Amino acid sequence: MKLNEIAEKLSLRNLTLEISGDTRAEVVCGHASDLLSDVLANAPADSLLVTRHVHLNVLAVAVHAGVVGIIFASSRMPDERVVRKATEERIWLYTSKDSAFNIVGKLYVLGLRGRHG
Amino acid sequence: MHELSLHILDLFENAVHAGASTVLMTLEENHQTDVLKIVVEDDGPGLDVPPETAVDPFYTTKNNKRTGLGLALFCSTAEQAAGRLVLRQSTLGGLAVEATMQLNHVDRIPIGNIAATVSSVVCTNPELNLLCRFVVGDEQYLVRVSDVARELPIGRRNGLAVARRVSARIGSGIESLHVTQ
Numbered sequence: 001m002k003l004n005e006i007a008e009k010l011s012l013r014n015l016t017l018e019i020s021g022d023t024r025a026e027v028v029c030g031h032a033s034d035l036l037s038d039v040l041a042n043a044p045a046d047s048l049l050v051t052r053h054v055h056l057n058v059l060a061v062a063v064h065a066g067v068v069g070i071i072f073a074s075s076r077m078p079d080e081r082v083v084r085k086a087t088e089e090r091i092w093l094y095t096s097k098d099s100a101f102n103i104v105g106k107l108y109v110l111g112l113r114g115r116h117g
Numbered sequence: 118m119h120e121l122s123l124h125i126l127d128l129f130e131n132a133v134h135a136g137a138s139t140v141l142m143t144l145e146e147n148h149q150t151d152v153l154k155i156v157v158e159d160d161g162p163g164l165d166v167p168p169e170t171a172v173d174p175f176y177t178t179k180n181n182k183r184t185g186l187g188l189a190l191f192c193s194t195a196e197q198a199a200g201r202l203v204l205r206q207s208t209l210g211g212l213a214v215e216a217t218m219q220l221n222h223v224d225r226i227p228i229g230n231i232a233a234t235v236s237s238v239v240c241t242n243p244e245l246n247l248l249c250r251f252v253v254g255d256e257q258y259l260v261r262v263s264d265v266a267r268e269l270p271i272g273r274r275n276g277l278a279v280a281r282r283v284s285a286r287i288g289s290g291i292e293s294l295h296v297t298q
Contacts (some may be wrong), residue, residue, distance in 0.1 A: 036190060037118045057193055060174030060184040085175065 001110050003027055003069060003092060006048070010106050012071060012094035015078070018087045027068055030112045032104050036061045043067055044115055050103050054078040056085065063089050073100035118190060120229025121155060127187040128157035128214050129238045129247075134178075137161035137211055138246055144231065145252040146220060146297060153200075153220040153297075158207035168204040191216060198225035220297065227298050231291065235260075236284035243276040251290050258290035 002024045007014055031043035032050040036057055043049055045066035051058055054076045062070055069092035072078065077095055078086075086093045096103055118124055125142060132140045137159035145154040170176050172192050177185030191214070192202040200218035207213035218225050235249055239262055247262040265286055266279045290296075 035119065036186075036193070037123075040186075055193060057174045057186070057189050060186055060189065064184050064186070 012096050015093040050100050122229030122231050122234040124191040126234045132159040135161035141248045143250045151220045153218045156215045158213035159211040160209040161211035163212045198222040232284040232287040236280035239283050240276045240280040253294040260286045
């Protein structure tokens with residue numbers, strides 16, 4: 001599924017509108033975690049990450065893991081520095097009013113899958 | 118990281134990478150004040166950037182990497198348990214990384230297997246002058262790797278033999294002081 005379609009269906013707010021290029025990249029997998037070492041070790045490359053973490057560390061971990069975009073759950077908002085760095089690193093940031101549980105449920109219904117086993 | 122010992126391992130690696138020859142780790146529990154303190158200090162060259170730069174996850178001293186997560190993640194680990202990470206100059210001459218946490222905080226991650234962590238460092242860095250100090254209240258226990266090595270006959274002072282003995286010594290120290298997990 002394309003990122004822009006996911007954003008529309010889940011009513012996500014895009015925080016990185018300044019990233020040049022489009023959000024029509026295909027995303028087929030996701031990962032949900034608040035333990036950053038788990039993201040490092042287990043998030044599939046090119047996946048969408050769902051987390052409550054808004055610290056700069058989550059972005060560095062996302063860069064390391066090759067994550068395409070991050071959805072911040074429960075209306076969590078990163079500060080400007082994180083948004084600026086994400087724009088530089090071309091990682092899409094979204095925020096949602098939903099809880100992480102509900103976001104993941106909706107993504108699953110849309111066809112995204114997490115790592116098996 | 119799900120255990121503090123993994124953060125400690127990372128700090129040992131940083132010290133070795135910086136060229137330190139002596140590294141002292143102190144793990145201190147104070148049940149009166151509910152504080153857990155972990156300090157890893159060395160006689161290396163110390164920091165050549167401000168502390169806030171060193172804990173930036175996009176700062177690294179390694180040329181082939183874009184991120185430097187070690188100190189940044191340890192800082193988060195300490196903060197999530199109502200603590201903080203301080204970088205200062207060590208009395209050994211190099212850098213001291215000091216993390217404090219609320220000992221009984223619900224989000225304080227377990228200490229993990231310190232004995233295995235230290236012995237793996239001994240095994241891979243047999244020349245390193247490594248000291249581990251455990252403090253619980255008024256009691257303390259010190260393991261000096263060079264002393265442990267000297268207890269072995271000269272021909273048997275290889276990394277693995279010393280590491281095994283260090284691991285056992287730390288294990289009994291942790292047990293005798295009743296260090297919290």
